[in-house]
Amino acid sequence: xxxxxxxxxxxxxxxxxxxxxxxxxxxxxxxxxxxxxxxxxxxxxxxxxxxxxxxxxxxxxxxxxxxxxxxxxxxxxxxxxxxxxxxxxxxxxxxxxxxxxxxxxxxxxxxxxxxxxxxxxxxxxxxxxxxxxxxxxxxxxxxxxxxxxxxxxxxxxxxxxxxxxxxxxxxxxxxxxxxxxxxxxxxxxxxxxxxxxxxxxxxxxxxxxxxxxxxxxxxxxxxxxxxxxxxxxxxxxxxxxxxxxxxxxxxxxxxxxxxxxxxxxxxxxxxxxxxxxxxxxxxxxxxxxxxxxxxxxxxxxxxxxxxxxxxxxxxxxxxxxxxxxxxxxxxxxx
Numbered sequence: 001x002x003x004x005x006x007x008x009x010x011x012x013x014x015x016x017x018x019x020x021x022x023x024x025x026x027x028x029x030x031x032x033x034x035x036x037x038x039x040x041x042x043x044x045x046x047x048x049x050x051x052x053x054x055x056x057x058x059x060x061x062x063x064x065x066x067x068x069x070x071x072x073x074x075x076x077x078x079x080x081x082x083x084x085x086x087x088x089x090x091x092x093x094x095x096x097x098x099x100x101x102x103x104x105x106x107x108x109x110x111x112x113x114x115x116x117x118x119x120x121x122x123x124x125x126x127x128x129x130x131x132x133x134x135x136x137x138x139x140x141x142x143x144x145x146x147x148x149x150x151x152x153x154x155x156x157x158x159x160x161x162x163x164x165x166x167x168x169x170x171x172x173x174x175x176x177x178x179x180x181x182x183x184x185x186x187x188x189x190x191x192x193x194x195x196x197x198x199x200x201x202x203x204x205x206x207x208x209x210x211x212x213x214x215x216x217x218x219x220x221x222x223x224x225x226x227x228x229x230x231x232x233x234x235x236x237x238x239x240x241x242x243x244x245x246x247x248x249x250x251x252x253x254x255x256x257x258x259x260x261x262x263x264x265x266x267x268x269x270x271x272x273x274x275x276x277x278x279x280x281x282x283x284x285x286x287x288x289x290x291x292x293x294x295x296x297x298x299x300x301x302x303x304x305x306x307x308x309x310x311x312x313x314x315x316x317x318x319x320x321x322x323x324x325x326x327x328x329x330x331x332x333x334x
Contacts, residue, residue, distance in 0.1 A: 150214030156209050182310075
């Protein structure tokens, strides 16, 4: 009887100790949030809003430490570290997410999305975002919210882009992503994959004639200084995600998890609003610098969409992203 009583006492004391430790952790946790951007960027401002709301609503029990500016390395590295539990959180582009989860790169297919309304309906608040959430959680990552990166445009120093024929022989810098390279080859361009840090020198030395990027990156990196034309083709959309390590998330109390989740969604909503306003301002700044900024002509869009759909149905694309995903994309475009 004494043995049983001792065992029961030990179990009760042990349970109480574990409960106390769990409560102490939940009331004294700091979430470290990585990212590559500067304080001026909309992701950073979104992270600041996330921090303020979490700390206020948890009454300081959960603190948020913003560690952006690339202090933890590039996006691929940070996403991998969140997956392994070496970093709590990261605000990353979906390009960075797909670098670790290649099958999720379907969201960057050219002309997949047609304007912000379509982005919101099918991606940020729709089935595409849900696919990303379902796949990443299998690997220990929770996507708390979906934000925005940018629609991409085109700059070049040679000529206006009025139709697909104007791409012939044009040397274009593109991200080191296979679907981007295939897309521009279909248009007759000469895509040159390189890191963004190499682009200013390549444009200045005329190693390439132009580049594929959105207005924000184009302006912030000073790429417009070496270009004469910019076309608002909106050919590829890139979103962003606020990720958290699943084990770290589950160690919060249920109430704290809800606060963190809600704060992440509010932060992403703010970030999207800021980003869309900034894009228009940046296009204006680029135009004021002397670059000829133009909307894409109907003929150019039509020709680029033909090239895009060849990428969608390419056997390598189907293999990379899955037949079900590609079939749905094609069906929704009909």
